Amino acid sequence: MLDNLIMNAVEAMPDGGEIVIKTQEVRDGVTLKVSDTGVGIPEERLDSIFRPFTSTKPQGIGLGLAYCKRAVEAHEGTITVESRLGEGSTFTIWIPNDSKE
Structure with missing residues (x-):
């Protein structure tokens, strides 16, 4: 899952840029943030990017973020x-302390 978010970040920066990965323990769980300085996602696509077969990339099939969402929700x-x-x-993942293992 993390590799998918990182690859998306790399692909969003064709001319280079910066990727920052942060983790933080919070009272009720853990957060993981993957940020990039890439091209960004059009506002009208933000509501649909986690749906299967939705991609902002010409070569993408649109399963990566859907997989990430499913894996996170499984926990x-x-x-x-x-x-x-x-x-x-910036993609932010939150997993509760008492999630399924």
């Missing part, structure tokens, strides 16, 4: 995205 967690065109995106 009773959440995945969200914040993005701005021309500035980049």
